[in-house]
Amino acid sequence: MSSSKPSSSRQDPGSVPAAVVNRLSMYLRELQHLLADGQETTSSSQLGHRLGFTDAQVRKDLAHFGHFGHPGIGYRCDELVGAIRRILGTDREWRVALVGVGNLGRALLGYRGFHRQGFRLVAAFDTDPAMIDTKIEGVLIYDILRLAEIVSAEQVELGLVAVPASDAQDVANQLVAAGVGGILNFAPVTLTVPSTVSKVGVDLARELEQVTFSVANRLKVDES
Amino acid sequence: MSSSKPSSSRQDPGSVPAAVVNRLSMYLRELQHLLADGQETTSSSQLGHRLGFTDAQVRKDLAHFGHFGHPGIGYRCDELVGAIRRILGTDREWRVALVGVGNLGRALLGYRGFHRQGFRLVAAFDTDPAMIDTKIEGVLIYDILRLAEIVSAEQVELGLVAVPASDAQDVANQLVAAGVGGILNFAPVTLTVPSTVSKVGVDLARELEQVTFSVANRLKVDES
DNA sequence: CATTGTGAACTTATTCACAGCC
DNA sequence: GGCTGTGAATAAGTTCACAATG
Structure with a gap:
């Protein structure tokens, strides 16, 4: 199921700093923990806080790849997990x-x-x-x-x-x-x-x- | 800044970026390989080349901690190994x-x-x-x-x-x-x-x- | 004359701050 | 009210380029 829905935009990765990819991986891990704890949504500030980053950093990092959040709501954990796995390529074996x-x-x-x-x-x-x-x-x-x-x-x-x-x-x-x-x-x-x-x-x-x-x-x- | 009169200068580490410390560790490893190959001295450009960095990067990184090189000569491998181990704290068990x-x-x-x-x-x-x-x-x-x-x-x-x-x-x-x-x-x-x-x-x-x-x-x- | 160490120029990354949205 | 996404401002990091040096 490669993404066919343009609403979750697959954006040109252009040139992405290695540090961003590293953090993406951290976000993924943290989101998986949140999901395991039964949390449905999270915010850039919560995610950042748990990892020691600013909220702006989290949003900017994700913005490299598309629009995954919902203003006023935050990020749906499962949705963002899926998005990050697609970005990292780990949405397959x-x-x-x-x-x-x-x-x-x-x-x-x-x-x-x-x-x-x-x-x-x-x-x-x-x-x-x-x-x-x-x-x-x-x-x-x-x-x-x-x-x-x-x-x-x-x-x-x-x-x-x-x-x-x-x-x-x-x-x-x-x-x-x-x-x-x-x-x-x-x-x-x-x-x-x-x-x-x-x-x-x-x-x-x-x-x-x-x-x-x-x-x-x-x-x-x-x-x- | 503050001048002591150290022959092997122990400089104020002030605030050193984590990335610099990471590279220091890479320099150390590379120097140990050079030593094992019997090389006595090296240069910022050789060291950088082997790791994919510029010569200026290598020199700037080391400059955070002191003056370890010899203009016209480069760096003595054993000397620099010692200096980096002191910096990293691995000059002891x-x-x-x-x-x-x-x-x-x-x-x-x-x-x-x-x-x-x-x-x-x-x-x-x-x-x-x-x-x-x-x-x-x-x-x-x-x-x-x-x-x-x-x-x-x-x-x-x-x-x-x-x-x-x-x-x-x-x-x-x-x-x-x-x-x-x-x-x-x-x-x-x-x-x-x-x-x-x-x-x-x-x-x-x-x-x-x-x-x-x-x-x-x-x-x-x-x-x- | 090859090579360091370093200020200055440049590039990249982070944070701020706010418009737009739920 | 809370939150995202993002241009503008700031900070940090890298490269350039050259005087100083053995």
Whole structure:
């Protein structure tokens, strides 16, 4: 059901700052909590307040993509959830593969949050012969040599890279060659990928360093 | 501004944008790779190029904290690594505790990257009686009821929250009450903590949503 | 002469404030 | 009355460009 109703306008995304997309994701999560609490509508100020933003910020962010609110009323939670999911592309299922079934990889295989937001882990890859052809959390683990074959057969669109830093670029290259559109990288290296492929990096030590900085400097630098 | 006479200037951090601290962390990682490759010095343009920033950006970021470069030469890698670690506070060990030894928690216990950057996991907490008093990855797991006691005894300064969303705020409150200075939260909720405590949130589904957005909109929105 | 550090110019992002609507 | 959406005002962040430097 791609939107055919022009009343909820699908607007030219033009060029949207990454920070806006990040906040969109936060709004979504917060709206889902509100819905779970049985709340039907919310306002830019409530939403902003819960996340530490101003009401104007919330409205401006949403205005990048269309008119989702109702003056005098606010936003209908379910409506806005739908709108944001459409914007983020998570109004459908995404087929995801994991490369690297180590410590972190196994945790990713079992992570409920992915499934909850519409991500489906359809394959995993590793080099360890003891693991190949076994299942973890219901996901079959393949020899990494079969990456191209399986990514194609399983129509994998996104890759999770959870291999050691030294292997990460090589794995990324293989994923790109196999045709994935985006990569979430957990290895502590900066990957180089073609501009046709999206990538986001998550480096856990780096995240902790953001915390130590604030603690060491005793000043508030909030984030999500 | 105020002049002390520091050879390695410790400058007033005043108010530093979170984005700068984030990049600092990236510079550090990149410098460590350069060092591992045997490179003695680098330049703002090399560093920037590897991360997708301009040279001016790199210099401005570092200028927030002091004068670390050598005109005509660039930056000595080891020197700059030391400076950035001092700024981030990771020039010493930090004692960290994990709460929630589920899927993700176990991965965090085994994550090498933490130790590599000077983080030491000294305790873990869970409610599962089968787990309590066992060790995982060399870390002893305590009953969560003993959180205050152990955090104090082990001088824990940072907490990792890897419990279900519904328990996260409660756990955060306990960590704060027990005296931790910062929290890295993996639960998909916005935690409320006193402004004397630092927090950073990592939501894996949200990170993947940043990827799907770019893929769905076929436009480059790079990040780390 | 390559490279830093930095004021000035520019660009981008946030907040204000208010018209229009429910 | 409460709330959105948005142009105008303000603030913040980035890049430019160049004097200073080993």
